[in-house]
């Protein structure tokens with residue numbers, strides 16, 4: 001098989017999505033399945049819908065177009081504020097978009113009138129993470145204007161936390177979101193269908209035993225794909241954490257000194273070189289292995305390596321590991337577990353093949369919850385060796 005490659009077990013992803021949909025559904029929270037980490041792959045869209053998500057979402061119009069071209073007809077939301085230059089494409093392919101700027105909503109309104117469609121708008125509110133969002137004091141004024149735009153319907157409000165500054169969702173900020181929703185409804189005598197509380201980082205809050213008030217939707221990507229919550233990167237009980245593995249091939253394996261020699265300047269990526277005192281005091285030799293994968297394919301620091309291997313460094317096309325496993329030779333394949341950042345880049349790299357392991361033909365709803373399976377730490381010798 002070609003390497004590097006991502007092996008994506010769709011059955012495990014479906015098994016991950018279903019209990020989240022069910023547990024949140026018990027609390028009257030709908031789940032929007034976020035596809036951006038997989039570039040809007042229709043394979044993913046299909047299993048998310050099978051698992052019962054109420055709709056799909058992506059941050060890029062290109063990914064939404066990919067799903068539409070594959071005849072995915074579920075409701076799709078653009079969860080990044082649209083670029084002005086893409087208004088027509090947004091109205092044509094997305095049912096709803098998240099917005100913070102009146103100029104953009106006006107342009108969506110024009111495009112919607114031209115296309116004889118209605119476009120839904122969710123206004124994002126800033127709750128402290130300082131990424132996108134209207135400052136709470138300005139929301140009322142913006143709602144008043146949005147309600148006047150032809151062919152635009154105000155579907156609701158939303159917030160995003162824990163992305164830029166790591167601000168955690170808590171009772172304070174979520175109560176503020178609910179209060180804003182109540183106040184908009186009272187002031188304008190309208191009903192907001194969606195109060196979208198956040199992303200995977202909201203799971204702990206949404207599943208905890210307290211009043212959720214108006215929050216009735218979460219947008220989930222990472223938790224479904226990687227089986228962990230992003231605040232502390234803890235595995236979620238009952239979910240697979242190994243649905244996706246990244247496999248790379250060994251191209252060199254040698255015993256080498258631990259310390260470089262010669263005049264030391266910057267590395268290829270401008271990092272400070274290893275100081276000669278920080279590595280081992282005496283210049284030992286160690287088994288050093290190179291995998292044919294690098295910054296152009298993934299986030300090398302975001303890979304969990306098999307037991308016995310430790311990360312030493314990476315450049316554009318090389319990942320260098322210390323290797324206690326004497327049998328690793330050129331042609332050996334190494335399985336690694338990507339974190340979100342490593343996954344995102346590997347999905348985006350044209351050099352990484354994507355291998356979709358399909359859902360078994362009998363699509364069964366999960367019966368007993370799978371136990372968190374161990375990380376795949378083995379490496380497989382190349383069949384030719």
Ligand SMILES: *Cc1c(COP(=O)(O)O)cnc(C)c1O
Pocket residue numbers: 034036059079080160198199200201219220221222223230
């Ligand atoms: C990426 C994104 C999500 C999904 O985040 P996960 O942590 O992958 O669940 C939700 N909402 C917005 C606005 C996003 O940009």
